[in-house]
Amino acid sequence: MQTNLKDKRVLVTGGSSGIGRAMAKVLLERGAKVVITGRRAALVDEAVAELASISPEVWGVAADVRTPEGRARTLAGALEALGGLDVLVNNAGGVRAGRLEATSEEEITAMIEVDLLAPILLTRAALPHLRASGAATVVNITSGIALVGAPFYATYAAAKAGLALFGEALRRELAGEGVHVLTAYPTGTDTPMMRSNRAGPDLGFAREDVDEVAASFVDGIETGAIAVVRGGEARLAMVALNRENPAAVDERLAALKPRLEEAVRDHAAL
Numbered sequence: 398m399q400t401n402l403k404d405k406r407v408l409v410t411g412g413s414s415g416i417g418r419a420m421a422k423v424l425l426e427r428g429a430k431v432v433i434t435g436r437r438a439a440l441v442d443e444a445v446a447e448l449a450s451i452s453p454e455v456w457g458v459a460a461d462v463r464t465p466e467g468r469a470r471t472l473a474g475a476l477e478a479l480g481g482l483d484v485l486v487n488n489a490g491g492v493r494a495g496r497l498e499a500t501s502e503e504e505i506t507a508m509i510e511v512d513l514l515a516p517i518l519l520t521r522a523a524l525p526h527l528r529a530s531g532a533a534t535v536v537n538i539t540s541g542i543a544l545v546g547a548p549f550y551a552t553y554a555a556a557k558a559g560l561a562l563f564g565e566a567l568r569r570e571l572a573g574e575g576v577h578v579l580t581a582y583p584t585g586t587d588t589p590m591m592r593s594n595r596a597g598p599d600l601g602f603a604r605e606d607v608d609e610v611a612a613s614f615v616d617g618i619e620t621g622a623i624a625v626v627r628g629g630e631a632r633l634a635m636v637a638l639n640r641e642n643p644a645a646v647d648e649r650l651a652a653l654k655p656r657l658e659e660a661v662r663d664h665a666a667l
């Protein structure tokens with residue numbers, strides 16, 4: 398299924414920063430109408446002002462997708478600005494790295510809520526509107542960690558893997574009903590979320606350019622892709638190895654463990 402983005406009505410949660418903001422830029426360049434969201438109203442306003450130089454068809458909603466009220470406001474704001482919905486990008490996300498015992502119950506709950514529960518509930522609420530579109534796409538921004546679990550990211554990995562499987566099951570549930578589901582797997586990407594992560598490419602955290610990453614996800618919407626996995630051949634080889642011989646991946650990661658633990662100790666963006 399090919400999608401022409403001209404005049405398509407798109408909601409990007411977490412579109413005030415990073416990958417979501419870069420996706421909004423590409424979407425506007427390709428003729429879509431876009432609503433972006435985030436909790437910090439000033440950042441939403443600043444992003445809308447910048448994006449408006451590409452196209453005036455951009456609006457912002459300041460709301461927290463972790464709360465029922467915030468999700469309701471997000472969807473209502475998008476529908477009011479756009480008059481309907483063709484594409485929902487579940488991009489808002491958060492992370493707290495570290496050992497499970499060093500992660501608080503509040504942090505664990507926050508990750509499950511923003512990375513898994515909010516996308517499921519927002520998709521459920523948006524579905525009648527997406528069905529009315531006749532040719533809609535849900536994009537779930539998961540993570541490469543959903544394909545290869547990394548130490549010190551156990552809860553984040555669980556939430557992102559849950560979101561990936563949610564998308565796969567829903568795509569099959571909605572087959573032939575005019576709503577497609579695309580699962581996007583960013584690897585390390587140069588965004589504000591990664592500022593507190595000191596791990597480099599030697600530890601498996603290369604930083605891809607955010608505009609390239611965003612363009613590949615928007616390409617995925619246009620081409621009707623099922624999945625877009627970032628990280629190139631090296632990432633695909635790691636995913637294959639993890640499937641065929643997970644003990645070999647255990648061994649590789651065990652060798653990196655002390656350095657990795659130190660480098661991701663302060664990685665937090667919740």
Ligand SMILES: NC(=O)c1ccc[n+]([C@@H]2O[C@H](COP(=O)([O-])OP(=O)(O)OC[C@H]3O[C@@H](n4cnc5c(N)ncnc54)[C@H](OP(=O)(O)O)[C@@H]3O)[C@@H](O)[C@H]2O)c1
Nearest residue numbers: 411413414415416435436437461462490540585586588590
């Ligand atoms: N960057 C990477 O290396 C990487 C790798 C794999 C996956 N990802 C995933 O890619 C997505 C985008 O990440 P990013 O790197 O672009 O992060 P980012 O620059 O920190 O942007 C995150 C966006 O989500 C919003 N957000 C966070 N919590 C929210 C909430 N509860 N309600 C509404 N909005 C919320 C943020 O705005 P406020 O803080 O103002 O709410 C911001 O707009 C996330 O799902 C992330 O898990 C990123």
